[in-house]
Amino acid sequence: MDYKNIEGQPVDVDTTGRRVKVVISEMGSVDLDNDIIEQTAYNRTLDQRGPKGANLIWHLTDHNPSMKTAIGKFSELYVKGNQLVGITDIPKTTWGNDMLEFYKSGHINQHSVGFSTIEAEDGKGEGPRIIKQIKLYEGSAVLWGANPNTPTLEAPKGEIKELIPALVKELDLLIKSMKTGKFTDEAFELMEIRIKQLQDKFLNLTSSTLPAGNAPDPEKTIPWNNVLLNILN
Numbered sequence: 274m275d276y277k278n279i280e281g282q283p284v285d286v287d288t289t290g291r292r293v294k295v296v297i298s299e300m301g302s303v304d305l306d307n308d309i310i311e312q313t314a315y316n317r318t319l320d321q322r323g324p325k326g327a328n329l330i331w332h333l334t335d336h337n338p339s340m341k342t343a344i345g346k347f348s349e350l351y352v353k354g355n356q357l358v359g360i361t362d363i364p365k366t367t368w369g370n371d372m373l374e375f376y377k378s379g380h381i382n383q384h385s386v387g388f389s390t391i392e393a394e395d396g397k398g399e400g401p402r403i404i405k406q407i408k409l410y411e412g413s414a415v416l417w418g419a420n421p422n423t424p425t426l427e428a429p430k431g432e433i434k435e436l437i438p439a440l441v442k443e444l445d446l447l448i449k450s451m452k453t454g455k456f457t458d459e460a461f462e463l464m465e466i467r468i469k470q471l472q473d474k475f476l477n478l479t480s481s482t483l484p485a486g487n488a489p490d491p492e493k494t495i496p497w498n499n500v501l502l503n504i505l506n
Contacts, residue, residue: 276336277304278385278415284358286376291363292348293376297384297412298357307401308393315357318388318409323350331411332361334372336387344372344414357386359412371460372414378450380464383415416463436478444471 277298285294300310322329324347332344349360363369375381392406447464450456456464 274387274389274410276385276387277306277308277310278383280383282379282382283376286373288373288377291365291369291373292360293363293373294358294360295384295412295414296356297359298386299355300352300357301355303401307396307399308404309401310404310407312352312355314404314407315352315409318407319350319352322409324348330409332359333387333411333413334368335415336385336411336413338411342368344369347412357412367457367459371457374450374455374460375414375416378453379446380450381414381416385413385415387411387413437475440471440474444468447471 279296279299281296283293283295285292287293298310298315300312300314303309318330320326324330328346330347330350331338332347334342334344337343345361345364347359348362349358351358363373372381387410389408389410390404390406391408392404394403394405396402447468451461451464
């Protein structure tokens with residue numbers, strides 16, 4: 274099975290009706306795998322497997338086909354412009370409640386599709402491959418983005434000033450969400466893990482600019498108490 278990620282916030286979150294509207298794929302542009310999904314690539318699979326067909330396409334979390342973390346099946350799935358849009362009625366389960374809160378709070382900013390390539394055309398020379406027909410199995414909410422455990426091993430000094438504000442912004446969102454108390458214990462555990470990942474990223478960004486053997490003291494490098502205090506205030 275292949276996977277393709279797309280960044281972006283949910284299009285719409287209806288907490289009263291417990292519905293989310295998301296973009297799970299994009300057509301017509303070259304992705305990181307040097308592929309282009311053709312505009313009509315999803316047409317047949319939507320007719321055969323979509324909500325109006327056999328209804329076999331799931332809305333999952335992190336591509337995990339588990340009943341414990343499955344969000345549900347898409348109630349609507351359609352192509353609009355160059356985007357594949359899905360609408361899901363989120364069930365009143367423990368995980369469903371957490372996912373609705375994650376969507377509402379803005380923690381989910383990436384989605385990804387799991388599919389098989391039925392027909393593709395190789396590019397000429399170094400040109401992109403064109404995916405002409407897809408068999409779609411699922412669209413996933415990707416918590417914290419792709420490969421969150423991969424550390425930043427090296428970063429040019431000029432990039433650090435650009436990266437740190439984004440990390441601080443996400444940390445701000447996480448701390449504020451933890452203060453609301455509207456998540457389950459399991460969801461709080463996920464957010465605590467993510468905060469630790471962000472801390473590691475801060476330290477990796479700082480240490481990447483120093484000579485080998487001069488690793489910084491974590492307590493002195495980042496004034497964590499001051500950062501958290503400013504966020505909480």
